[in-house]
Amino acid sequence: MPNRSPITAICLGIGLSLAACRAPSPTPEGPSMPWVSIPASDARLQYVGRTYRAGTGVVFSHPGVTVRASFWGDAVRMRLDDAGLGGDVGTNHFDVSLDGAPPTQLAVHPGQGTYPLASGLPVGLHTVELFKRTESLVGASTLVALEVHGELREPPPRTGLRMEFIGDSITCGYGTGVTFMPESSSSKVPTFTSKHQNPRRAYGWLTARHLGAEAVFVCYSGHGVYRNLDLSTSGLIPALYEQAVPDHPAAWDFSSGPPDVIVLNAGTNDTFAGAGTAAFLPDEAAFKAAYRTFLERLRTLHPRAHIICTLGSMTDGFKRREQQGVVTSAHVGDWISALVAERQSQGDARIHRHVMAMQNPFADGVGEDWHPSAATHQKMAEALSRFIQDVVRP
Known part of the structure; x- marks a missing residue:
């Protein structure tokens, strides 16, 4: 009678074949676990926010874009190809969270690289979350693959309520990582650095968290409704809204996770543009035409969504000019109020x-x-949350 190992004898005794007996455990453990590379397009990777699939991976650039994954194992890393130029302004930053713990900040470098996200974990089920802090002006990022020391599992469930925040630098969380106390209205404060951009400290993310909602951001610093801060008219917010990623040709698929609530915070750059030029004051007809058309587009795309139009908080939209004793003024905030009232009078109750x-x-x-x-931003979020609870969701 041939010699048999104890495990072989047990397998044959309960009717298992030798092949099944020798099959690897469905849950690998310990040093024998392999590193497994999962392409960024794998359906088990969960994305929140705007992305598009390219030949090399999944591309995104808006702040707040989030990638989540669950895995069984003890380590995880990512392969990323980044278009940022580096330096104080051109370095993309991410928050990395593991198992719901407070995030750690990760700065990435231009080009391709592999970045450890967690290592030395107890072998078991873990969830990793990658959150983009920086916006499109810093540069787009392409996730090539997620690599786990173990195996990938199904993603965690998503929340029910979905909110979308459309706007400019305020919505993007520009400069929220530091606070300066100016002595006067003419005091100088430091300029933009990408490491201090953090949408988690901005009104949109805070509002969504308060309401238990998922937040998506479509925003770009310096861009406006009919004119940008530098008086250019390319890449306006209504045009950016049609794109998956700004400065890239791919159109966004609006059938993908439509929002329940849209917050449109645009008009600040239209107001501020034109300093020292004949175009100092915004043009009422041009602004209203562009804003009205954008509202019509939003309603066509999202017939059931609540649309909240706001402005701020760097300006309420009022601007005045005095030349040779003649005072002229404009008020973008009042124009927005009139446009909302116009739609309401046409029967749009949302x-x-x-x-x-x-x-x-x-x-x-x-x-x-x-x-x-x-x-x-905290005050802005508190006021907006109350408004949504009292007016939008009575």
Whole structure:
């Protein structure tokens, strides 16, 4: 009778074949676990926010884009190809969270690289979350693959309520990582650095968290509704809204996870543009035409969504000029109110006007380039959350 190992005897005794008996465990453990590379397009990787699939991976650039994955094992890393140029302005930053713990900040370098996200973990089931802090002006990122020391599992469930925040630098969380206390309205404060951009400290993400919602951001610093801060008219917010990734040709698929609530915070750059030029004051007809068309487009794309139009909190939209004793003025905030009332009179009961309080720099400080501080964003979020609970979701 041939010699048999104890495990072989047990397998044959209960009717298992030798092949099944020798098959590897469905849950690998310990040093024998392999490194497994999962392409970025794998359906078990969960994306929140705008992305598109390219030949090399999944491309994204808006702040707040999130990648989540669950895996059994003890380590995880990613392969990323980054288009940022590096330096204080051109370095993309991510938050990395493991198993719901507070995030750690990760700076990535230009070009391709492999980045450890977690190692030396207890062997078991873990969830990793990658959250892009920086916006499109810093550069797009392409996730090539996620690599796990173990095996990938199905992603965690997504939340029910979905919110979309459309806007400019304020919505992007520009400069929220630092606070400066100016002595006067003419005080100089530091300018933009990518490491201090953090949408988790901005009103949109804070509002969504308060309401238990998932947040998607479509925003770009310096861009406006009919004119940008530098008076250019390319890449306006309504045009950016059609794209999966700004400055890339791929169109966004609007059938993918439509929002329940849209917050449109645009018009600040239209207001501020034109300093020292004949175009100092925004043009009422041009602004209203562009904003009206954008609202019509949003309603066509999202017939059931609540649309909240707001502005701020760096300006309420009022701007005046005095030349040779003649005073002229414009008020973008009033124009937005009129456009919302116009749609309401046409029977759109799911559009709302929220008036955002202006920042108080001498009480709450400011972020880089006089943008709202984290304290101001917290106040903005509290007011917007109350508005949504009282008016949008009674």
